[in-house]
Amino acid sequence: MVDEDLLRTLTPTVIGILGRRGASWTAAEDAVQDALVEAVRVWRDAPPRDPKGWLVTVAWRKYLDAVRADTSRRRREVLVDEEPEPGPAEVVDDTLQLYFLCAHPSLTPASAVALTLRAVGGLTTRQIAQAYLVPEATMAQRISRAKRTVSDVRFDQPGNVGTVLRVLYLVFNEGYSGDVDLAAEAIRLTRELAARTDSEEVAGLLALMLLHHARRPARTRPDGGLVPLAEQDRARWDTRLIAEGVDVLQAALARDRLGEFQAQAAIAALHADARTAEETDWVQIVEWYDELVRLTDSPVARLNRAVAVGEADGPRVGLAALADLDPALPRHxxxxxxxxxxxxxxxxxxxxxxxxxxxxxxxxxxxxxxxxxxxxxxxxxxxx
Structure with missing residues (x-):
């Protein structure tokens, strides 16, 4: 049986290796996708000893085939004179640069999410289309446009971690349609990003995802109906994920460089810590919302703060806090x-x-x- 998780994990590394050998990012990504299709077909009967080396070799050949077939790129035929011998693949990891590239500011949020799932997540166009409940052709066009947009971006340009985090949070919040659980995929990608960066905010986002995901089993009724937080059966919350999320958050907060995702995770941790809805520490939650508003000045944070104030100090005080906000705000x-x-x-x-x-x-x-x-x-x- 093919290890699809392994294939998805290796995808960004192999794209990076082809990029350093001279392939454009778009061409490298196309070649790697072709190699993944080949891997699914071949590995089922005979998995290789060195999966990464196999993917690099096959993807490079796919790329060279594409170059040979493209008469408009004859100036690049010098690349095909001597094909590197198969062997152990390079150990340089370009995953972080791929995160930055896929979250490039020139892309729309929807395109950035789709490109991240394709290039970093290793998902097929069909899987991404199913997750977003759109036709595969529509998603293919979206990904193609995104790839054209970033095709001239240098692979070694620095990126913005904050932009990457927002893209990953969009992935997490997309739901669970199709045969790929986007929430679980976002957690996987954020874990990988955390392993490659020394960022408290990456840890904060990972903690936030884990704490929210822990409540997933209790969030809906058997008929699909929504269960509000106060009415959820807390015995169904995943205590293992909660414990991990709290540990990750505490390690980030101990470094005393607070960011918005850490503040959001702290609020989620206080909800997770309450054995019943009545035991929720709303006073402390309001304090964390004050920090979040100070960091972001976000209208959404102010809206959620009004709810917390209403719980901590009474509904009349909550309504007073709400009066300062635009009624057109979503969920107002x-x-x-x-x-x-x-x-x-x-x-x-x-x-x-x-x-x-x-x-x-x-x-x-x-x-x-x-x-x-x-x-x-x-x-x-x-x-x-």
Whole structure:
């Protein structure tokens, strides 16, 4: 049986080796994808002793074949005069540069995510298309455009870790469609990035992903319905992932260089530490949201802070914090509905729940908000 995890892990390294031998990034990525297809066919019966060396040799041959067939690139035929002998592959690791390249500022977020999954994650176009619920041809065009955009970017140019982290977080939040679990894939890629960098924020993002992923089994009902955090069965949370996430976070915080992902992970850790929803340390969560707002001045962070303030100091204080925010902010109506209900105003809450449902970003959230509105309206009708 072919070890697909191994193939995906080796992909960025092999692309980097071809790049150092003279292949453009686009040509190297195409050749490696062809080699991966060949590996799936051949390794099933006879896996090689040196998988990386095998991939390098086959990918280089695929690249040379493409160069020979491309008459418009005859000036590069010097590369085909002498093919390197098969043997142990170089040990230089270009994975980090691939992360930077795939998260290049010239790419849209959607293109950066797709290119990261293809080049660094080693996923096929079909797998990425399934994960995003789009036709394979559509995803192929998206990836092709992204590759053209970065084709002239030098492979040794420095990149921005913060941009890479945002792309990986987008991957993590995409969901679980198709035959590839994007959340698990994002965790895998972030682990690899953490092993190659000395960054507290990379560790912070890894901790955040682990802590959120630990709650996944309790997040939905058997019918697919959304279960709010306060109502989740905490016995179903993955304590192993929680423990790992807390350990990773504590090691990052000990270095005293706080960043936004560390702050978010600290909030997630406080939720994970509470044995029941009632035991949640909302006062400390508000303090961490204050840090997050100081670091990012993000409207989303301010929105979530209003919820935490409502829990720590009462719904009226939470509504006061919410009043300073733009009502057009995503999920603003849902937060306002929750705080108004807690403040004893079911009429306003029902109206806002219905409004929030109409603009919900996905079907499970829309159904949940619709049910909340229906519940309050039923209660209001039953009142004398």
């Amino acid at each position: 109506a849902a937060v306002a509905a929750y705080l108004h209900e807690r403040n004893g105003d079911p009429v306003t809450a029902a109206r806002l729940y219905a409004e929030a449902a109409r603009s919900a970003p996905n079907l499970p959230e829309r159904d949940h908000l619709t049910r909340q509105a229906a519940r309050l309206n039923a209660e209001l009708r039953s009142c004398p």
